[in-house]
Amino acid sequence: MKERILRCSTCVLPNTTPGISFNEEGVCNYCTSYRMFKVKGERKLLQILDAKRNPKMKYECIVNISGGRDSAYTLLKMKKDYGMKVLALNYANPFTDKQAEKNINNMVAALNVDIIRFDHRSALFEACFRNNLKAWVRNPSPAMVPMMCTGCKIIWRDILRIAKRNEITLIVNGGNPYEYTSYKKELLKVSHTENLLTTYLINIKGLTAEISRNYHYLNPKCIPTFVKGYLFGNQYSLGVRLLGKQTTCIDFFHFIQWNEKDILSRIKRELNWDFPHYLESTWRWDCQIGHLKDYMYMKTLGMTEKDDFYAKLVREGLMTRTEALARLKKENRLHVDKIAELIHQLGLSPKYFLT
Numbered sequence: 546m547k548e549r550i551l552r553c554s555t556c557v558l559p560n561t562t563p564g565i566s567f568n569e570e571g572v573c574n575y576c577t578s579y580r581m582f583k584v585k586g587e588r589k590l591l592q593i594l595d596a597k598r599n600p601k602m603k604y605e606c607i608v609n610i611s612g613g614r615d616s617a618y619t620l621l622k623m624k625k626d627y628g629m630k631v632l633a634l635n636y637a638n639p640f641t642d643k644q645a646e647k648n649i650n651n652m653v654a655a656l657n658v659d660i661i662r663f664d665h666r667s668a669l670f671e672a673c674f675r676n677n678l679k680a681w682v683r684n685p686s687p688a689m690v691p692m693m694c695t696g697c698k699i700i701w702r703d704i705l706r707i708a709k710r711n712e713i714t715l716i717v718n719g720g721n722p723y724e725y726t727s728y729k730k731e732l733l734k735v736s737h738t739e740n741l742l743t744t745y746l747i748n749i750k751g752l753t754a755e756i757s758r759n760y761h762y763l764n765p766k767c768i769p770t771f772v773k774g775y776l777f778g779n780q781y782s783l784g785v786r787l788l789g790k791q792t793t794c795i796d797f798f799h800f801i802q803w804n805e806k807d808i809l810s811r812i813k814r815e816l817n818w819d820f821p822h823y824l825e826s827t828w829r830w831d832c833q834i835g836h837l838k839d840y841m842y843m844k845t846l847g848m849t850e851k852d853d854f855y856a857k858l859v860r861e862g863l864m865t866r867t868e869a870l871a872r873l874k875k876e877n878r879l880h881v882d883k884i885a886e887l888i889h890q891l892g893l894s895p896k897y898f899l900t
């Protein structure tokens with residue numbers, strides 16, 4: 546069957562990807578400039594873990610969990626395989642899928658680990674999300690889709706505070722190296738080949754340009770949240786680097802090879818982990834905002850983050866191109882019912898957004 550959109554002949558990126566170009570063989574520039582990811586290995590991970598083991602301490606590390614598959618596996622490995630004294634942390638995001646909540650309860654019980662669930666205890670974050678959503682609808686720009694993740698953008702401040710309070714100096718994350726979306730950088734005028742740190746430093750320029758074209762983002766009430774989001778957006782941001790100087794933050798899958806089949810098989814069997822099957826995908830379903838972002842990217846770019854993720858897995862030899870195409874066909878379906886639920890929760894009319 547003929548594909549409706551033109552895709553790279555090597556990976557699966559469509560010709561609508563920001564900053565994409567193709568050579569004579571139909572291979573995209575994301576493929577030709579791609580550098581294969583190299584895992585650091587279990588030995589290096591064990592060196593870090595062994596340095597943090599301490600019989601006098603109640604906890605030796607924090608593992609951040611969302612209810613999704615990769616953080617579930619990270620928690621399992623840290624507690625069961627490496628015998629670390631783990632404190633699980635979870636941001637009680639008001640938009641968490643019910644199945645993710647169940648998964649969190651199941652994994653904590655199965656592994657017998659303590660958990661701290663924190664929230665922002667403020668209506669301000671919801672108000673800022675509503676403000677950003679309204680601003681976006683006035684002038685839909687794919688570059689501003691990440692602005693919908695207001696709540697998660699400031700959790701690193703809480704994570705560092707909890708670590709300090711419990712005298713924990715190691716934080717382990719379950720994010721996998723293939724899911725850092727490359728096309729988002731191009732949207733903010735940063736080359737997709739730049740690393741995380743340079744991207745962080747340059748993308749403020751692109752953000753400023755976007756905001757100058759749509760000043761509705763600049764609601765005075767939301768500016769402090771926006772600044773905090775920039776300072777504490779992820780473990781590589783400035784605020785986290787400064788406040789977390791005494792803390793080691795590691796990405797588990799930078800040390801251990803990410804393997805979807807192994808991950809799913811172990812967490813299903815040992816943690817009673819599951820996902821809402823009608824959503825088709827086991828990736829990024831745990832927060833309802835994900836469905837909204839898929840919709841926004843699809844409407845403005847004709848692709849979602851899954852196109853980028855699967856393109857990387859194909860380049861890495863972790864998935865065949867045929868399988869990636871089959872998955873995209875199935876998993877890029879938009880879940881309008883979920884989005885309507887979310888918009889309703891924000892006190893807006895779904896009609897306002899979905900038309």
Ligand SMILES: [Zn+2]
Pocket residue numbers: 553554555556557558572573574575576577856
């Ligand atoms: Zn390609």
